[in-house]
Amino acid sequence: MGNAILRLEHIVKRFPGVLANDHVSLEVQEGEILALLGENGAGKTTLMNVLYGLYSMDEGDIYYKGDRVTISCPKDAIKLGIGMVHQHFMLIDHLTVAENFILGCEPTDKGLLNLKKAKKIVQQCSQDYGLRIEPDSLVADISVGEQQRLEILKSLHRGAQILILDEPTAVLTPQKVEELYRVLRDLKAKGHSIIIITHKLKEIKEISDRVAVMRSGKIVGVHNTASVSTEQLAELMVGRPVVLEVKKENQEVGKNILSISNLHAKDYRNLPALRGLNLRVDSGEIVGIAGIDGNGQSELLQVLSGFTVRDEGEISIGEHKLPKKFAQREMFNHGVGHIPEDRMKMGIISNFTIAENLLLGFEHDSRYTGRLIMKKEAIHDRAIKLIEEFDIKTPSPATEGGKLSGGNQQKVILAREISKNPDLLIAAQPTRGLDVGAIEFVYQQLLAQRRAGKGILLISFELDEIFALSDRILVLYGGEIIAEFSQAEATIKEVGLCMGGVRRNSHE
């Protein structure tokens, strides 16, 4: 193992009311992949933001190759050779790859922007690192995986020796994750140091050399990855033994709650995305929809929330047949709760307080509003009750939604949707980007709903999650359900084959 290229000593970072980093010390070796593991809110991202100059630290020192350095803005960090790829990419959708690439260090020709040169730089860089990317395409048109590649290349081009990746696999499909791992191993071989912020234990075992575990602002352990087990890491991270197995009793299903037949709908480009989809959900069961991203999941959810008007097909909620055009309100009125796939875009209003966020959909409810003025006390009490019930960690109900961690935001959404007491709960990517503790919580809540006799439609890209929770597993491919498995008969291998488009009868 090489020398320490970077040393953080006793970093302290305070936010109002929170000690986000509590005397954190950490070393990064040359040419290693270091995983920074911790639950949401443990302070991993804060620490890396301090290192990248986005936050200023309250105490502590940073040493780069043995010299004490001051990093007060990202520019300082870039100069030192530190690059960061954020979880939410910092790209401009309506510019091309090349234009995004040069942003901040534009090549000029007599004072004019030289785009030809820019393209060449991109091509050169893409060759040097063996990362394929098309300089002329718009960022809006390329896939999430390619956007990530662009971000990594951008950092490397600016001379990044140390690359920080914040939750790099949160947005990727399993195949793309493999590709990313390959890229990271290549970079390591070239002598780069890589820090991965993550809470996925599997990922750590797969890719990292060393792992530093953070819990409530402190480093609670640094280990060689090979010498610790996944269970040990989980326990270190959460602070108590974690049961990742889901315990589920068998129970009888009841009456039909959701039935969809022959559903056709188009995507935003006006191309057919759903081609005759059939499915049904009965009360007391969890129906999981497995499938690779882009096979019609989003469109199905869009149709079910009234955002996209279907071309053909019947949708019934219980006895009620939905008209072709309907508003989300109608779903609510017929007892449907919906955990949206995009938490920040659809689920939370970040400038609204927690109490206000919990009220969404209930604002005309006579319990919370009089004829003119809303009932402040009732709204406050409801918020207090739900915060307690769903264990939402917030300083107060008046805290803005955007200030909570992802896991707690998801709890706010869960609380709101479950408090609608729905007959059907649509859960789209309910644990995307959440840590182990929060995932456990979400699973418990979904199972409790199942026990209460609700029907649950689960759509997820995490095959493990589908397998852990579902009573029946449906595989969505090319806008159709091409296979159905009962929980007992489903195997990862067979479901995986179907996800790739192989019809079930053909591999028997």
Place this chain on the structure above:
Amino acid sequence: MNSKQHIPLSLKIRSSLIALAKKMLDPVVAIFLALLVGSVIITFTGDDVVLAISSLVLGAFGNLRSLGQSFLAATPILFTGLAFAVAYRSGIFNIGAEGQFLVGAIAGAYVGTLFSHLPAFIYIPIVLASGGIVGALWAFLPAILKIKLGVHEVINVIMLNKIALYLTNWLVSVDGPFRQGSVQPATPFVCEVVRLQPILPKSPMNVGYFIGIVVAYLMYLIMWKTSSGYQMRAVGYNMHAAKFSGINAESSIVKAFMISGALAGIGGAMEICSVFGRFYAGFSPGYGFEGIAVSLLGNNHPAGIIISSLLFGALKTGAMRMQILAGTNVNLVKVLQALIIFFVAGKWSITELYARYKEKKRLSDRGSVANSQKGENQ
């Protein structure tokens, strides 16, 4: 939950006063900085700085007369400021308050000539309401175009501003239906009972500004205390999430746009009752646009707008005296207004600068300590 009952009232008042003072600090510093830079400009133009500034301040607040004048000048921009804020909080950029203000004014001026036998306390609200209704209808147009055809409101309201200007000009032109024999391009004077009377001796001040404060409070109630306001703000902050939770975003946008237009329209009618008594062609020097600055300066909140509109009104009034006594150009005050916005918007705030200074000092202190320690180690 019960903790709020245990805090003594005096403490609560004290802490909210401190919070208010902290909030006021930055705008006050911004004004001070604007005056400072303004002084430099005055010096460059060769005028007496002390005389100019003192006449500006005295001209705005020096006696009851000028104070009343300041309140009068603040009234229209209080309304257009509120109009902009309602739209802004609801996710709409309504720069059309100017047009809505004009049509509201001419509607008020017209209605104000109709019923001479009505008592003031009934008639004045009718006049204001007519301005509000016409303003709201004028705003309904861009709202419906936005939600039905997806046309961005800014383009439409810019055009509607022009249409409102020329429409009202035509209405009071030589052949215009509203002119009715008047020599000037204006409507006839409204009935005497409609005109707001001065409430203090030796001062033109009337109740217009205070009606504005009442309206501001109503706007606060609507936006922050009713479920419709809640929905409008939800749509303004995050349209997707609002729609997803079942809020009808389209109707919320129409509502917000119409409330915004109504506020501007009431402002126009108020200006007729309060100052002019009749509608002159092109009598607004851009109150609708000044409302944008007033609203932004007041953090798009009614309480802030009450203060910022008064500040702008005072600057306008003081500028006249400054021009007469110190001989400065009357447009200098526009420069001052721009400077205030610049210093507020630019976050040149004293709190921030102080924090940055402390940060730098701390870093460099620790830097030298660390270096000296390093030296000892070697």
